[in-house]
Amino acid sequence: MVHRNAPLTPEGRRRLVERCRTRPIAHVAAEMGISRATASKWVNRYRRFGELGLRDRSSAPIRQPTATPGETVAKIEIMRRERKWPAARIAFELVADDVTISRRTVTRYLDQLGLNRRRFIDPDGENNREVRKIVAKHPGHMVHLDVKKTGRIPDGGGWRAFGRGSSEAKAVARTKTRGARAGYIYLHSAIDGHTRLAYTEALENEQASTAIAFLERARDWFTQHGIVKIERIITDNGSCYRSRAFAEVLNGAEHRRTKPYTPKHNGKIERYNRILSEELLCARTWTSEAQRASALTTWNLHYNYHRPHGAHRGKPPASATPACVNNVLASYI
Structure with a gap:
């Protein structure tokens, strides 16, 4: 994600690479208001990966030993889609199956999966729970x-x-x-x-x-x-x-x-x-x-x-x- 003060966007990086074809990297970097190391980084990424190399990379670490396994995330999605359980119930069922996970972690993955809202599961509301009205039977009941x-x-x-x-x-x-x-x-x-x-x-x-x-x-x-x-x-x-x-x-x-x-x-x-x-x-x-x-x-x-x-x-x-x-x-x- 490019922040608002970023001097280079994907299009700016492409222009940087084009200028560096015929001119020194240091001169182009000074002209565009960036360091020579930054300009060299984008030129080398373009030479190695092509147009894909000019896109932003994820800042997530390559190795995450404590990350939730993919099988657990799949179970979370299945429980949410099929049983429509909330995060607390999903976390309870996973713990019962000897899967150590917190409710907050389940909530985060439901948000990433786009299932954090009930209406996202059934946009037409076909399988949503029936609305229960609060009805007073006679005067003074409630x-x-x-x-x-x-x-x-x-x-x-x-x-x-x-x-x-x-x-x-x-x-x-x-x-x-x-x-x-x-x-x-x-x-x-x-x-x-x-x-x-x-x-x-x-x-x-x-x-x-x-x-x-x-x-x-x-x-x-x-x-x-x-x-x-x-x-x-x-x-x-x-x-x-x-x-x-x-x-x-x-x-x-x-x-x-x-x-x-x-x-x-x-x-x-x-x-x-x-x-x-x-x-x-x-x-x-x-x-x-x-x-x-x-x-x-x-x-x-x-x-x-x-x-x-x-x-x-x-x-x-x-x-x-x-x-x-x-x-x-x-x-x-």
């Missing part, structure tokens, strides 16, 4: 919790209101340098997996005590809509959800945490966060945090009682609750 962290809006508006580089934005930046940081607002949300009924509050932090208090208020709010029992609570692995205090206030509900770095396992609340961001947080320019907090309360009513939802064929989430609350007036808009 309630998903999550926290969305967003920047606090300074009074008068931030750079979104006046533009970057404006005098107002610079004034806000100067207050930050003096120690008066704007900080963040934490949007705690709970959504019922069956009805998609959602409850959101803007709170000061994401500590365990805050998450516990929010869960109690969310449970009361769901009760008002006919969801009197929560059977399962789904969260990520945030510190507030892993605390012992949080486990003590579940009231008999099963607590399931998603696999680390796998937000799709809590996809309903993640999708709700995206809707919240698109339709409220980034939908307009806010001039203060109080203004946005007030709009959040209004938007919660709109989402639950008036906004059409695809899971209910265009009806709002409140229409699927046991209480069937669907007659809320739109006078709040």
